[in-house]
Amino acid sequence: MKKLDSAFYNRADVVKIAKELIGKVLITHFGEVITSGRIVETEAYAGAIDRASHAYNNRRTNRTEVIFQAGGVAYVYLVYGIHQLFNVVTNQKDTPHAILVRALDPIHGINTMLERTGKHRADYTLTKGPGNVSKALGITTRHTGVSLLGDEIYIADDDFVVAKKDIIATPRIGIDYAGEDAKLPYRFILKDNPNVSGKKSQNA
DNA sequence: ATGAGGATTCCA
DNA sequence: GGAATCCTCATC
Numbered sequence: 001m002k003k004l005d006s007a008f009y010n011r012a013d014v015v016k017i018a019k020e021l022i023g024k025v026l027i028t029h030f031g032e033v034i035t036s037g038r039i040v041e042t043e044a045y046a047g048a049i050d051r052a053s054h055a056y057n058n059r060r061t062n063r064t065e066v067i068f069q070a071g072g073v074a075y076v077y078l079v080y081g082i083h084q085l086f087n088v089v090t091n092q093k094d095t096p097h098a099i100l101v102r103a104l105d106p107i108h109g110i111n112t113m114l115e116r117t118g119k120h121r122a123d124y125t126l127t128k129g130p131g132n133v134s135k136a137l138g139i140t141t142r143h144t145g146v147s148l149l150g151d152e153i154y155i156a157d158d159d160f161v162v163a164k165k166d167i168i169a170t171p172r173i174g175i176d177y178a179g180e181d182a183k184l185p186y187r188f189i190l191k192d193n194p195n196v197s198g199k200k201s202q203n204a
Numbered sequence: 205a206t207g208a209g210g211a212t213t214c215c216a
Numbered sequence: 217g218g219a220a221t222c223c224t225c226a227t228c
Contacts, residue, residue, distance in 0.1 A: 045211075052211070053211090054211080061224075062224085062225095063223085063224060063225085077211085077223090078221095078223055078224085079210055079211065079212060079223090080212055080213085080220075080222085080223095081210085081220075081222035082213075082220065082221055082222080083211095083213070085211060085212085087211085100211055129212065129213070130211070131212050131213060132212090141223095172211070173211075174210085174212070175211060177210085178211095197212095
């Protein structure tokens, strides 16, 4: 397993990186506890020019500041007062690009994921959807700003091969407020993977 | 100080 | 289809 390095995260094309993250492995290692899963769904958020992005128009607030850091850190925030969403920050300092990880195929630590989520069966809902990804891997808003080059949270390449034709681009989910930008094909899913979130009509 | 709204999930 | 739930942000 090769941990992705700063050269991977610091590139300029956030949409391309979002696509490349499909098939990579997201790992959390807190204390002695390791959980991981293969990334099967991502969404790119193109910063200043993207109405769907929290950093649209270079909006800098306490919350969004971490997105302006150089690529390779975690951006974790709370939505609906309930769910914590894990993002990967990319590009250079002051260019606020981020990629939301929306679904995983569980690999390691499934029993721990069941404990964390309070679920009783390891079915496809365990890491389906961005709220569930964070919950299963134990990621919370405390981890916003954590480096992905460290050992607590990181992404690795285990040489798993994803065929180009098995990666499908679609519009992003839950961003109707973004006007025309809501139509951009910035969401990537691994074809036919049961963990992928959204309705069937959103996965073609 | 206040109020509106959200990159969701779960159940009916 | 609708509630849960609370932080963030813009505005007053």
